[in-house]
Amino acid sequence: MSMSISIFDLWLAIILSGLFAWIASAIIHMVIKYHNSDYKRLSDENAVSDSLSKSADKAGLYTLPHCADFNEMNDPAVQARFKKGPVAIVTIFEKGLPPMGKLLSLQFLYFVIGSFLIGYIGTIGLAPGATTLEIFKLLFVTGFICYGWASIPYSIWFGHPWLVTIKYLIDSVIYSVVTAATFCWFWP
Numbered sequence: 001m002s003m004s005i006s007i008f009d010l011w012l013a014i015i016l017s018g019l020f021a022w023i024a025s026a027i028i029h030m031v032i033k034y035h036n037s038d039y040k041r042l043s044d045e046n047a048v049s050d051s052l053s054k055s056a057d058k059a060g061l062y063t064l065p066h067c068a069d070f071n072e073m074n075d076p077a078v079q080a081r082f083k084k085g086p087v088a089i090v091t092i093f094e095k096g097l098p099p100m101g102k103l104l105s106l107q108f109l110y111f112v113i114g115s116f117l118i119g120y121i122g123t124i125g126l127a128p129g130a131t132t133l134e135i136f137k138l139l140f141v142t143g144f145i146c147y148g149w150a151s152i153p154y155s156i157w158f159g160h161p162w163l164v165t166i167k168y169l170i171d172s173v174i175y176s177v178v179t180a181a182t183f184c185w186f187w188p
Contacts, residue, residue, distance in 0.1 A: 005128055009188050010119040017119075017182035018112030021147075021175040025107060028171055038164045057092055064088045089158055111175070114146045118179055122187075132184045139180040148172025 007014075029035055042048050065081040072078050121142045126135060151168040154160040 003127065005123045005126065005188055007116070007120050007123055010123070010183070010186065013183045013186035014115045014119050015112060016186070017115040017179040018108065020178045020182055021111040021115070022108045024174050024178050025111070025171070028174065035164075035167060038161075038167065052090075052092065059092050059094045062090045062092065064090060087159075114143070114175075115179055115182075118142045118146055119183060122183060126187075128188045130187060132187075135184045135187050136180045139183050140176045143176030143179045144172050146172075147175045 064086060065078060067073055067078060073082075118139055122135065122139050125138050148169045148171070151165050151172070155162050155165040
């Protein structure tokens, strides 16, 4: 009789918790829609769009003003550009409508891999027959770290409004509850 749990013992919990978290994400984004207010319209969207089109920059992440090295910030001309503004981080996507099938598939994969990692932590920290409360506490906290904690630096460094980050942390609590509960259901 084995005194430990293999990650393979949790395959159904991994797949189902990934699926349930993906469904929770779909409900959050397509039914409840509290993230709709996360992004704002530029006051002169057409002019900015035309300007970006003329620059012909490829898909990628850009900064404005751009500094290849923080030492450039010592340059008075660069400092003046920052003071004058705008200061922005711009993501340029490929032209066309978002490829929703691909994006939804990748989001599902994200949740399944997250559930795999959460389950792996469970195999290290919990034994067969662990109580529901023990399973839930460990896997909930692990899920929160997996799904949410890394969003905080986006407000610290990249200017994301703190309210947006708080919403993503709320999302991660929901995903963590769903994931931990699913593992509790299927724990050996």
